[in-house]
Amino acid sequence: MERSMKLDKITLGTCYYPEHWPEEMWEEDLQRMLASGIEVIRIAEFAWSKIEPREGEFTYEFFDRFLEKAEKAGMKVIFCTPSATPPAWLTNKYPEVLNANINGVLYRHGCRRHYNYNSPKYQELVKRIVEKSASHYASHPSIIGWQIDNELNCETSEFYSESDSAAFRVFLKKKYDTLDALNEAWGTVFWNQTYTDWEEIYVPRPTPSNSTNPHEVLDYVRFVSDSACRFAGMQSDILKKYVKPGDFITTNGLFGNLDNHRMTEESLDFITYDSYPNFAYCLDDYEPGEGKMRDRKWSRNLAEARAISPVFGIMEQQSGANGWNTRMEAPTPKPGQMTLWTMQSIGHGADYVSYFRWRTCTVGTEIYWHGILDYSGRDNRRLAEVKEIHKKVGALAPVTGTHYRAEVGIVKDYDNIWDAGLDRWHQRVDRESSKGLFAACQKTHTPFDFCYLDHMRAEDLFPYKVLFYPHATIVTQETADKLTAYVEQGGCLVLGCRTGYKQENGKCVMSKLPGLLQPLAGTDIPEYTFVSPAEGTVYADWDGVQIEAGIFNDLLEPLTDQAKVEARYISSYYAGTPALISNEKGKGRVYYFGGAFNEHTAQVFLEKLGAAQPYQDIIALPEGCELMVREAQDGSQYFFVLNYLEEAAEICLKESFLDLFEGKEVQGELELPPFGTKVFARKK
Template sequence: MLNLNTLHFGGDYNPEQWDKEVWKEDIELMQRASVNLVSLGIFSWAKLEPSDGNYDFDWLDEVVELLHQGGISIDMATATASPPAWLTLAHPEVLPVNFDGVRLSHGGRQQYCAASEAYRTKAAALVEQIAKRYAKHPAVKMWHVNNEYGCHAPYCYCENSRKAFVSWLQMRYASLDELNTAWGTDFWSQRYYNWEEIVVPKRTPDGTHPNPGQQLDFKRFSSDVTLELFKMERDIIKKYDSVNPVTTNFMSMKFTYAMDYFAWAKEVDFVSTDHYLAQHDPLNHIDLAQQADLTRGFAGGKQWLLMEHSSSAVNWQPRNYAKTPGQEKRNALSFVARGSQGALYFQWRQGQAGSERFHSALVPHAGEDTRVFREVSELGAILKSMPELSQYPTNRAEVAMVYDYEQFWVMMQANMPTEDLSYPNTVAQWYRAMWELGIQVDFVQASASKEELSQYKLVLMPMVHMLSEQEEENFISYAQQGGNLVVGYFSNISSRTGRVKLGGYGGKLVKDVIGVYVEEFYPLRPEQELELSNGLKARMWSELSRANGAEVLASFAGSDVDGSVAIAKRKLGSSTAWYQGTELTEKSQKKFFAEIVKKLEIHSEGGEGTEVIHRGPFRFEINHLKNKVKVSRS
């Protein structure tokens, strides 16, 4: 498990990009900055194995010893994130094929198909060599498998992937008849009579799209087949090291969707993640908080580790704005307050060459006599001064929000009622409203048990489009047994196979429990804004609906569905369930939630630019308006 006796500070270290004379200077600067952990060898495959089966560890041995002598611990990477040129030349089938059937080229990173046997064989051989060599070294404190799985080429549409997909389907479905029913293949003559007839859902003729159920299953398969790569490397490491924990860095960012991190979290010894700000967004600190809280959700509320973020500007956004003075300290401590066991960066020293040469680092191009190095050194000293913080998880919230990668996947499909639907944007808007009210939020899956849900006073369900019968019953039971629930529009529309539930949209949860009968969707036109009957403002979405036992709090006006239910609630004994049948504007969403949390007497601290988070006996106050951070004992 993750070391609970210290806070980690450091980042990715790439000594192979520098002459040896720089290495000793690096150690001295790391000591000055209070660095105590570096991730080593992440992209070193070509350097460690210059040709097939010819390994060279001399340079890495030297770096490992220098770090050990300098008191710097190592997060040892397996170097499998970018196959070397000799491998893709000898085995071009390693390279992934995209949605249009084009095989991608060597020269970037993650240029591999997760179903490629050639890649798996050579990656396994490399990991075997690294684990055997460094498993017992006292400087190695954890293991870093691959890097940011699924970030660049999460889906491969080659023949190897097709065969693997079919095998995955055969394990998921008892028969072809069951698959045909799940996918609804009688539409467009898509029925399959032989497993070999099944294709991967790549480009189809213009104006058409692959089967929705097939698309959904392919995304499930892609996450699973990639997870098998991680498990393969993890299990090799465990043969040689049964003590130190093994992880891989997730990508907790708003529009990162390819891997189901809730499923992945069950396979790592501890959750770690990378996060990079959209610096152009003046409220990016709220997105940071959301993704940190989401990562804590992956970790089941336990401590986790921020494996990468930036000291200043990144290099891959349209306009790469630098962080302002004091911003990085606020960013890093917000992560720590929300459960991270420290703050690590990409990368230690800013590169001179390569496509990330303008990405910020702890040591910038201008060297250590810089604002960035001074500020990160101050942060390192702060983290070093409070190691006891690491023993405490972030305190549980009173409010939970449902987040589910399969909802993300199904909402990405074409032919929805409007192309303006955005699962991540709706989740972010609901979260932002709570953040500005000073309400802490935990994240749970749509598959959360009744016991998990019962720990929260209020559960929010923004656009939870698919629910199984059991999942729906869990939320109904939660609401009927004292839990308070807010269900968003376009929720509980289909089963987990994507088949629409009949008899009124929203299923039993909306129609019978909350008591709103939804007949038809009426998406609003771009830029159209409605003022509801209670003064709140709505955009993008309206519905033809009527009360079916619910108390109507707001109805649509000035629309094609005047008088239909926009917002409703129903008392369920000691609890209340609300239905929000539209997308409210940001101000209206905040006002609607403010009324609910006041009624439920949910604890609020901070808000309006300031966040207050409790982690055990520690209280963090971070003022994003006045550039101040305060950490104290409660």
């Protein structure tokens, strides 16, 4: 099913909070937005009390007045359900709706997202406010769509209230049916954790040394995701009764412990992402030195959004300095960076970009989270840049509805993402390869997609020339079947160390590794080890090219006549042992590498497998530039070139392209200014 905003053009928007400003400012703000090229606003995600100021007392006049002005001005509106911030009257009267930390201490009123999904009372009150809001406002002609809540699982993705323990038991009863089955799946015989009554089970609680039962915690994360999905579904089901034909339902953000694919498939028309590349310059997170990815790292997050919705929206796009009074400090975007980050979003598939926010708030926690306008509201440099962005977006009409083009896929699934979050052994290799593969694809200008195997059919994988599935510790038979089908039809699959050693419940397998993938990989793993810090770096030789086999090493052995030793370790006590084995399967080939993929190692794989720089014959770029390609159904291609550096970049077009911003044919050497962007059209 195609999931998109179904816009007839790439559109700009902004987030607006009429409750923060005197009513006499509304009309002027709306007119200034429209004059700047902003055509859509998002409102009401934190405004429960404007509709229900006291329990059971509903008033609609405030947003009626605002929507009347929006309609008169010609502004389109995305209206939100306000469940992210329950009002004080609610949390004071019904403390059972509050979330708690792992020690059982309640999170109190004063911030946001202080509720839990599983409180029956909160579900009752949320259903009512959504029903009342939708039944009154959904027919308004200015409204084009609805946002559910705000950033589900943001602030915290862990829930430890009494309601959560009660709901966790229901979740587990449905999954396991009997305590005997649960005890077997969780391995509760270890450390005498056996349960004899469902009431003995709670969400994770404090233990000595902060140790946990990993099988319990994996199911707990699955439960958190299920809770969030059901909460979104509860609201979506109500909204669907009232939205006008053509209006959409979405939510924003991509946060942890949440199967965003399931939530979108069940409840949304598409996902929207909140993109803040300026986080790369936060004092606590800034990476000094040449070659660091910095704001370019947000392309990885945009690829995640694209994996859910091939064409998607940005609900919050960086437009000013960011920070709360309690945390986060980052500078104002430099001239050109707003444009850069907007084109970063569009290049990766966004057809809607909404800036956070129109005016910088003068009260509250986010007084340092700046929008387009500063406190005074005067015209400024960033507003002028928005106007220039609008002109450039106007030239991108042919790009609307096209899709990001990639022949390389990085395979993921939620069980392994969640397992990496709770298993330090898995986490280390997963983090190294995630960073390495992304950086290698970026710097070799090799577009890639994230491929969520648990939400894809085998045939969805067939278009990819190369798939990397770096460290699939948990492998099911369904996973093995999909990967086998991909390889047999001619695909090239690359696996990394620590593959296939766990079952779906997180238990380690007792079969020869890599478990269910051994027939596909044609590889045995008689021994394995962490790379000792005292030993230093371990290298392997691949036809004269040295690659690092970092973090962890599987010592390999070929199993079949089709299996070929491609590389051997050249250091440590296992020097000479196979480090990389390839295996023919049907029309394709599998490569099993016994280490993690740092940037250089990943780049060597891309080059040797013929996947790197697929457009090098027509366009040459320095490492500091990103290349994104969006493709139309007729085969026309649109090349987005972004310069993330503070100095000019030299690019070379080896054939004639149409420069969409300039409206003219270009070829040969071109200079891209600091933070400069270009979009080139190439007809089939």
